[in-house]
Amino acid sequence: MARIKPQALLQQSKKKKGPSRVSVPTIMVYVLVVVVMGFFLFATYRHWSRRSMNQLADSISIDEDDNAVINSKNFDNPRYAVIHTSKGSVTAELHKESSREVVNEFIDACKKGHFDGMQFNRVIKNFVIQGGNVDRPGAVEDWAKKGKHFGRLDTSLKHEAFMLGTSKTRSDGGGFDLIITTAPIPDLNQKIDLFGRVVKGEDVVQEIEEVDTDEHYRPKTRIEITEVILKENL
Structure with missing residues (x-):
């Protein structure tokens, strides 16, 4: 058998142990994988960073709006109602403790936008102003006649000035109207449900x-409620 020379064996050993070369396509695949992972990590970081900032902004906004107007469509237990009219704003405190059912009915009407655009259809000086969508002159004129003679009546004056109420006729299809007394008048518990008091x-x-009215106490110029906003605090 022929002998292999030591020099030949050394050359063969170097060929076997030498490092193999990495191909260019393999390097490109590795680089692409690193780039994709880096992009994924960056996108994840931006997503959670933005989410944290939005949550912080929402928290700050809620804190700043604690005393702001509460959306009447989402708020179920307000203490005040701001009645915006074409003459200015009137704020009333709602008496839910003594008139729970009427106040709840009023809140529900606010959520439905019932009062938006409602006209003051009766203005009786030293008596009441009334806003409503149903024109029924008879009932209010009867109140006026009674009011003109209240000095002769022996009755307690439970209805003070600047009380907020609604006519009991709403249960007969008259709709939820708004009545604000402008002077102490005879007890009208048979006619009006009181559920608040004007505080501003x-x-x-x-x-x-003080507006001019016709013989049926209807204002000669249109005066209306533009909207009613519910609030938790003044």
Whole structure:
């Protein structure tokens, strides 16, 4: 058998142990994988960073709006109602403790936008102003006649000035109207459900009370409620 020379064996050993070369396509695949992973990590970081910032902004916005107007479509337990009219704004405190059912009915009407655009259809000086969508002159004129003679009546004056109420005739299809008394008048518990008191904007009520009216106490110029906003705090 022929002998292999030591020099030949050394050359063969170097060929076997030498490092293999990495091909260019393999290097490109590795680089692409690294780039994709880096992009994925960057996108994930941006997503969670933006989400955290949005949550922080929402939290700050809620804190700043604690005393702001509460959306009447989402708020179920307000303490005040701001009645915006074409003459100005009137703020009333709602008496839910003593008139829970009527206040709940009022809140539900606000959510439905029932009062938006409602006209003051009766203005009786030293008596009441009334906003409603149903024109029924008879009932209010009867109240006026009674009011003109209240000095002769022996009755308690439970209805003070600047009280907020609604006519009991709403249950007979008259709709939910708004009545604000402008003076102490005889007990009208058979006619009106009281559910609040004006705490701001008495001057606006008095300005509406002074408008010119016809023989049926209807204002000669249109005065309307533009909207009613519910609030938790003043």
